[in-house]
Amino acid sequence: MEEEKKKRKILLVDDDEMMRIFFRDIFWMHGKCDAYDVEMASSLEEAEKIIEDEKTRPDIMFLDIFLSSTKKKGNVSTEQVNRSLEFIGKIKESKVFSNINIIIYSGQKYQALEEAVMKLGVDGYLIKGELMPKEIISFTDQIHGTTNH
């Protein structure tokens, strides 16, 4: 009896439309649609809805920690970053959601912030401008591989 290989669900949370299209296209163009379903959200609220619904709940979430609501004239508001941290904390503490792999996928990296998110149990901190399309795929495949067993 042949069982269809289970597709992994990826959720990208990013307020930049171009980045969302680019991210989705990477998996599409490199023929990874058999392995992954890529869903996109532009805000934490939208992401929450997708996570709560069992049918759309992702296995891996890429999250831009500096979403537009957390950006003020190019500066990062601490209060808003805290919202993202709370969001991550909520997922990791929940029995239902804690299996979701969370990858921070942002434009910048700050050491203190990286330490904080790693403590919360995220699986990686990637900087957008430093990864070529294939590197994003191999990173995801790796996460996929390690969490499969």
Added chain:
Amino acid sequence: MEQPIIKLNNVSLWYEKGKTTELKALKNITIEIKKGDYVAFFGPSGCGKTTILYAISGIDRFQEGSILINGRDISPLTNQELAIFRQTGIGIVFQQFNLVPSLTVLKNVALPMLFVGISSEKADKEALKLLKRLDLLDLQDRFPSELSGGQQQRVGIARALANDPPIIIADEPLGNLDSINAKKVLEFLKELNEKDGRTIIMVTHEAWSLRDVKTIYHMKDGTITEIEKTTPETIAQSIASRLNKQLSSSNGEDKGKDSKGGDANAESISAHLLANFLLRGYSLDEISRFELFVNERFSNKIDKKEFHELINKPFKDGGVGLWKKKAERVTEYLEEVIDKKHSISSICELIEKTPEAAIFDEIKNVRQWLIEGYTGELNASQILALDQVISDRIRNYISREKVVQLLDLSSNKFGVGLSFRAAQILAEKLELLLEGVPNDKINVNISGEKEISKDTDATNFLKKL
């Protein structure tokens, strides 16, 4: 079964639809291209082959049917989505190179990465890897105008690879290259297909660029007339069989019911093959007239001397306009083929062994010989103008007097801008070449390499300038 990387379902595309100038460029095209295939759309100009590339890459919108890339329909995509789809998924290699003139080689290659949000440092780092792969590292700080055509095309390929796309589209990529560089580009495309596993789609009207292709879509009037899967065999055999098919399908309508193909066609296939190889870079009109004379020679309607005269005669007078030395070489070539009973494989072997230089190489060689000893500096636009004059003269489009005029005419009037004396001397030297200076003095040989005696009268003249 793995789904095709590209699938066209009943695609029709009109230009200027609804206007009096309406043109249906693609007519109900249905094809499937598998991942890792090396495909060519092959046919005469105006058959729709470039339009198909534009439709697949989302540059031209088609009005009917659907195009699926990895199972996803691209017709509902917005312009922004299509732009990102091209940046991520498709690398395009253009005939005209299309490099940004104000950017260095390195920045030209890095540019597509910046479009998708890669940082400048990372983009430069990745661009350097690509330049290394294409043997262009030494040229990273040069500007496109400082490069030869072959180098520019290699930069064009590096740029097409910038975002590591799984599909490479090449639109007549050899059109502006000499034979050495054309060969290099073909080898590289093959490597991108075989080593990297990328899907390559090429558009071409030149049979010889099909040598590594695995699937050929023959096109005519906006339709696919035949899909041909090729199997690994010698280049000679495969090209011959492709031309054979091409010719028998186009002759089918004209020849009527008695044509059974086979041996009856062998001569015309040979003529077609020779015309395409010996006259690389010449216009379609020149090539087809040449083919006609080859056929006449094959059927013994004309003899060797008459053939030579016809191909040497100016095009406007009913000839092909090959310059004297070339006409001589080509005549000898043909006689050798006739001796061997013009079998297609023997022609192909001959061509592979001693390839005839494309007209680009000939012009370049003639130019180098002409300016040898000239002490002034020629800039890039003067060289272009000089090449044009040489091309027009060796094809007998212009007279010797016109050559002097054009060489002397200032470069802002599209001349070469030489002094009158230098123009006269260069023109004289060119005439010497066309008249056929004895072989020991100048010999632009069959492979396009030149051996020149430095002591011709003309060079001595130039040294005195």
